[in-house]
Amino acid sequence: MKTCLVVDDSSVVRKIARRILEGLEFEVTEAEDGSKALEVCQHKLPDAVLLDWNMPVMDGFEFMGHMRRLPGGDQPKVVFCTTENNVAHIAQALSGGANEYIMKPFDKDIIADKFAEVGLIPVGQAMV
Amino acid sequence: MTPTEYEYLRKFLRDHSGLDLSADKQYLIESRLLPLARKAGISGIGELVQKLQGAGSGALVTSVVEAMTTNETFFFRDKVPFDHFRDTIMPEIIKARAGRRSVRIWCAAGSTGQEPYSLAMSLKEMGAALTGWRVEIIATDLSQEVLEKAKAGIYSQFEVQRGLPIQMLMKYFKQTGETWQINPELRAMIQHRQLNLLHDFAQLGTFDVIFCRNVLIYFDQDTKINIFNRLARQIEGDGFLVLGAAETVVGLTDTFRPIPERRGLYKPNDARAAAAKPALAGAAPRVAVMAGR
Numbered sequence: 001m002k003t004c005l006v007v008d009d010s011s012v013v014r015k016i017a018r019r020i021l022e023g024l025e026f027e028v029t030e031a032e033d034g035s036k037a038l039e040v041c042q043h044k045l046p047d048a049v050l051l052d053w054n055m056p057v058m059d060g061f062e063f064m065g066h067m068r069r070l071p072g073g074d075q076p077k078v079v080f081c082t083t084e085n086n087v088a089h090i091a092q093a094l095s096g097g098a099n100e101y102i103m104k105p106f107d108k109d110i111i112a113d114k115f116a117e118v119g120l121i122p123v124g125q126a127m128v
Numbered sequence: 129m130t131p132t133e134y135e136y137l138r139k140f141l142r143d144h145s146g147l148d149l150s151a152d153k154q155y156l157i158e159s160r161l162l163p164l165a166r167k168a169g170i171s172g173i174g175e176l177v178q179k180l181q182g183a184g185s186g187a188l189v190t191s192v193v194e195a196m197t198t199n200e201t202f203f204f205r206d207k208v209p210f211d212h213f214r215d216t217i218m219p220e221i222i223k224a225r226a227g228r229r230s231v232r233i234w235c236a237a238g239s240t241g242q243e244p245y246s247l248a249m250s251l252k253e254m255g256a257a258l259t260g261w262r263v264e265i266i267a268t269d270l271s272q273e274v275l276e277k278a279k280a281g282i283y284s285q286f287e288v289q290r291g292l293p294i295q296m297l298m299k300y301f302k303q304t305g306e307t308w309q310i311n312p313e314l315r316a317m318i319q320h321r322q323l324n325l326l327h328d329f330a331q332l333g334t335f336d337v338i339f340c341r342n343v344l345i346y347f348d349q350d351t352k353i354n355i356f357n358r359l360a361r362q363i364e365g366d367g368f369l370v371l372g373a374a375e376t377v378v379g380l381t382d383t384f385r386p387i388p389e390r391r392g393l394y395k396p397n398d399a400r401a402a403a404a405k406p407a408l409a410g411a412a413p414r415v416a417v418m419a420g421r
Contacts, residue, residue, distance in 0.1 A: 085285060087303050090294065101294040103285050110289045116207075117293050123207045 007037040008052040034063030053082035202290030230262035237343035238267030241278030268323035281310035342372035369394040
């Protein structure tokens, strides 16, 4: 089973994302900010990270930078999932090593599409 | 929704549009018809069914059929046909049309534009291989309203997140507030025209590639056969027909044959295409190949 780390300071968003991702057969772990997420990654890297941008303590962009420098840290697919919906933020995320980018609000279809886009799930699954 | 109501709606849709729902599409009916019912001041599916059964329900019948048959569409829908377009169709066309350096593509159910724009983006991504080529994409749809949206090329944040890789969004769209508009250069690649597939479409000319996805499912057998036969007359002898994932020509007509290992891809059958277009079908591609050498 593939693993996904959901990083968001909203417990509601984490819960919704967890439900969607478990439906897509991911084993889900949660973190409420970038620093907690980094601890998780230092212990064991997930296959995917669904990543909010604005969070207390350490934001998503800073977390991604640290994670990418861990041994094997280039492997996880990072999908941003944030209310920051402008071109400048998207460009910054992509050049900083993000694989995909979701502009909130999101739903199951968008997550499935984007995860299929970066090869985390087969394309057919996204079509359901 | 009671089983009786569901069965009524299934039969109703089959009779009015040819739409053939399987036994488990309750969610589809609810997601499409509940908003419509609410707008019409109808309390739910039960009352909607009663109204449909009653006299003088003409306008309601039309809106129910439209709500059920209007296809959800998103960029690079189903993915696989666009991989075929990039990896099979265009490489062959580029070779075969090297002489005249032009390609004509028809999106026969262009809808709100996601399909023709996906093709336009695919072509752009091919870069140098198509430099100097004349590319024509004709997108047709039954509905004028839908065509207007396609022409404008403006999509909501929700729409641009369905099927479109983020890199392509950044490359080919411009953000305006909460919406995204496809670049003028890509909009200029497409001609939008209103067309009913039941009517004559010979005036559109001959195409190298025809995308006709997820529209024939709404027609009955005879109409499908008729449309396939007429499509065969509009396609080059070495052209490609692309159908939706749930569609096939098999068992309906021998004017097209499936390409093995390429699901959804069809070629006109030489003999039949030649019969339909005696002067052109056989000769045209050969001339093009020769001119390319």
